[in-house]
Amino acid sequence: MNRHFDEELGELKERLLYMASLVESMINYAIKSLVDRKEELIKEVYSHEDEVNKIQVEIDDKCLKLIALHQPAAQDLRFITSAMKINAELERMGDQAVNIADSSVKLLKQPPLKPLIDTPRMSEIVKKMVKDSLDAFVKKDVLLAKKVMATDDEVDGLKDQIFRELLTYMSGDSGNISRALELILISRHLERIGDHSTNIAEDVIFLVEGKDVRHHLGGEI
Amino acid sequence: MNRHFDEELGELKERLLYMASLVESMINYAIKSLVDRKEELIKEVYSHEDEVNKIQVEIDDKCLKLIALHQPAAQDLRFITSAMKINAELERMGDQAVNIADSSVKLLKQPPLKPLIDTPRMSEIVKKMVKDSLDAFVKKDVLLAKKVMATDDEVDGLKDQIFRELLTYMSGDSGNISRALELILISRHLERIGDHSTNIAEDVIFLVEGKDVRHHLGGEI
Numbered sequence: 001m002n003r004h005f006d007e008e009l010g011e012l013k014e015r016l017l018y019m020a021s022l023v024e025s026m027i028n029y030a031i032k033s034l035v036d037r038k039e040e041l042i043k044e045v046y047s048h049e050d051e052v053n054k055i056q057v058e059i060d061d062k063c064l065k066l067i068a069l070h071q072p073a074a075q076d077l078r079f080i081t082s083a084m085k086i087n088a089e090l091e092r093m094g095d096q097a098v099n100i101a102d103s104s105v106k107l108l109k110q111p112p113l114k115p116l117i118d119t120p121r122m123s124e125i126v127k128k129m130v131k132d133s134l135d136a137f138v139k140k141d142v143l144l145a146k147k148v149m150a151t152d153d154e155v156d157g158l159k160d161q162i163f164r165e166l167l168t169y170m171s172g173d174s175g176n177i178s179r180a181l182e183l184i185l186i187s188r189h190l191e192r193i194g195d196h197s198t199n200i201a202e203d204v205i206f207l208v209e210g211k212d213v214r215h216h217l218g219g220e221i
Numbered sequence: 222m223n224r225h226f227d228e229e230l231g232e233l234k235e236r237l238l239y240m241a242s243l244v245e246s247m248i249n250y251a252i253k254s255l256v257d258r259k260e261e262l263i264k265e266v267y268s269h270e271d272e273v274n275k276i277q278v279e280i281d282d283k284c285l286k287l288i289a290l291h292q293p294a295a296q297d298l299r300f301i302t303s304a305m306k307i308n309a310e311l312e313r314m315g316d317q318a319v320n321i322a323d324s325s326v327k328l329l330k331q332p333p334l335k336p337l338i339d340t341p342r343m344s345e346i347v348k349k350m351v352k353d354s355l356d357a358f359v360k361k362d363v364l365l366a367k368k369v370m371a372t373d374d375e376v377d378g379l380k381d382q383i384f385r386e387l388l389t390y391m392s393g394d395s396g397n398i399s400r401a402l403e404l405i406l407i408s409r410h411l412e413r414i415g416d417h418s419t420n421i422a423e424d425v426i427f428l429v430e431g432k433d434v435r436h437h438l439g440g441e442i
Contacts, residue, residue, distance in 0.1 A: 053436035060433070064298060071292040077285060084302065085309065167402070171395045178388060181405070188409075212278045 005070050012062060012083055013138050019055045019090050020134040022048050024127050026097035027193065031123040034104045034186075035116065042108075045101040052094040059087045078210070082203045086137060089196040093130060096189040096196075103182040103189075113179040117165050119186060122158045125151060126190045129197035136204045145201040155194040162187040226291050233283060233304055234359050240276045240311050241355040243269050245348050247318035248414065252344040255325045255407075256337060263329075266322040273315040280308045299431070303424045307358060310417040314351060317410040317417075324403040324410075334400040338386050340407060343379045346372060347411045350418035357425045369422040376415040383408040 026048045033041035063084045066072070072080060107113075129148050136144040166180040205213045247269045254262035284305045287293070293301060328334075350369050357365040387401040426434045 050436075057433045057435060064302065067288065067302075068294050068298055073289050077289055081285065081288075081302070081305065084305070088306065088309070167399060170391070170398050174392045174395055177391050177398070181388070181402070184402070185409075188406075212281070214274070214278060 005066075005072075005076075008062075008066055008070075009076070009079065012059070012066070012080075015055060015059055015062070016083060016086055016090070017134055017138060019052060019059070019087070020130055022052050022055075023090050023093045023097065024130055026052070026094055027100070027123055027127050027130070027190075030097050030100035030104060031120060033101065034107060035120055037108055037112065039105070039108050042101045042104055045097055049094055049098050052091060056087055056091040060084060063087070075207070075210075078207050082137070082207045085203050086134075086200050089200050093193045093196045096193045099189045100186050103186050107179060107182050110179055113169075113176060113183070115165065115169060116183070117162050118158050119162065119183060119190070122155065122162070122187060122190050125155055125158070126193045126197070129155070129194050133197040133200035133204070136201060137207070140204070140208045142205055142208050145204040148201040149198050152194050152198045155191055159187050159191045226287075226293075226297075229283075229287055229291075230297070230300065233280070233287070233301075236276060236280055236283070237304060237307055237311070238355055238359060240273060240280070240308070241351055243273050243276075244311050244314045244318065245351050247273070247315055248321070248344055248348050248351070248411075251318050251321040251325060252341060254322065255328060256341055258329055258333065260326070260329050263322045263325055266318055270315055270319050273312060277308055277312040281305060284308070296428070296431075299428050303358070303428045306424050307355075307421050310421050314414045314417045317414050320410045321407050324407050328400060328403050331400055334390075334397060334404070336386065336390060337404070338383050339379050340383065340404060340411070343376065343383070343408060343411050346376055346379070347414045347418070350376070350415050354418040354421035354425070357422060358428070361425065361429045363426055363429050366422040366425040370419050373415050373419045376412055380408050380412045 026045050029041045029044040029048070033039065033045075063080050066080050067077070070076075129151055132144055132151075133148045135141065136148060163184055166184050170177045170180045202214050205211060247266050250262045250265040250269070254260065254266075284301050287301050288298070291297075350372055353365055353372075354369045356362065357369060384405055387405050391398045391401045423435050426432060
């Protein structure tokens with residue numbers, strides 16, 4: 001391995017961290033537009049999406065070139081293929097933030113439905129998962145990766161709770177149905193962002209330990 | 222490139238096709254359990270999931286070893302990294318089939334809600350997308366890949382239509398709400414399977430043309 005290669009890996013990390021920060025902002029703007037009822041914040045989500053899409057293509061390109069030029073083996077190869085996977089996860093998180101923004105557009109056209117319930121809290125937890133999963137990748141921190149994986153259960157619990165509460169709300173007054181439905185969908189989008197963070201955390205463990213923890217199969221390479 | 226390497230690429234294709242056939246079966250069983258109201262079919266979905274998960278780990282492992290041992294360049298490298306991406310897409314499709322099965326479990330505990338509406342039709346279209354996207358990959362068939370991408374709009378249209386019809390159904394009778402909600406979620410899971418097929422189709426075009434058609438950015442490497 002040469003110094004140039006190390007520098008390129010460093011740049012790759014930087015780009016992924018930057019992409020993650022954009023995705024965090026997208027989640028933030030999407031939820032904030034809903035909580036503060038400010039439609040102008042939704043535009044921010046869409047403009048960030050364009051940038052995330054461009055960076056995704058750029059990072060994939062960079063990864064392929066790094067493999068082709070430097071023919072890395074063992075952990076370096078795993079690092080680059082992990083970066084490609086994380087790249088895809090981040091882009092999909094961005095798509096979910098866009099889905100939330102789309103729901104927010106619909107909700108802001110109607111009077112507010114009182115209970116946003118635990119949606120803002122759920123979004124805070126999920127943003128932290130995004131940040132932590134990327135930090136775990138950059139620092140090769142297995143403990144932090146496992147913390148992200150543990151948080152996923154908490155997010156699933158919140159999603160179920162939101163679902164139950166909104167279902168009651170819909171049954172009580174059919175005028176609430178379409179708005180409550182959008183809120184249920186939003187909680188599903190947030191849950192999916194949590195899932196993507198969990199996927200990244202699993203990639204981190206694979207990267208560091210060479211052990212595949214997906215599906216608890218424990219295969220090693 | 223040597224003959225041994227070619228054979229290994231051939232095996233990789235076979236495994237991906239096999240994995241895709243398992244995923245198609247999972248979708249089939251999940252929807253059929255709902256249409257025929259046969260709970261025993263749901264077990265098939267879960268047992269297939271275990272197998273899909275095992276194959277995913279095996280394929281990823283195989284891809285990394287192929288890169289490390291043969292240090293492929295250009296189209297061969299893109300083929301292997303595409304295989305890794307397609308592998309991940311297929312596993313996620315399996316997850317969505319499991320989500321449908323979970324909804325089916327809940328729905329079969331209650332009397333049938335009449336309108337499955339376009340759910341069975343949507344599932345037929347989506348299964349075809351799964352099959353076509355993998356065929357396009359194996360045959361490096363750009364036209365077929367583009368056909369898959371075009372079908373995605375049709376699936377989105379069906380999803381919106383199902384949503385509107387079930388919303389009316391819920392508003393008409395609050396006793397329908399929880400069941401109609403599950404059907405809405407099922408249509409979302411099907412839509413997502415279509416999205417994964419579209420991702421695969423985009424990978425195929427990238428593989429063959431070296432052109433990144435995601436987000437219509439048209440970058441070339």
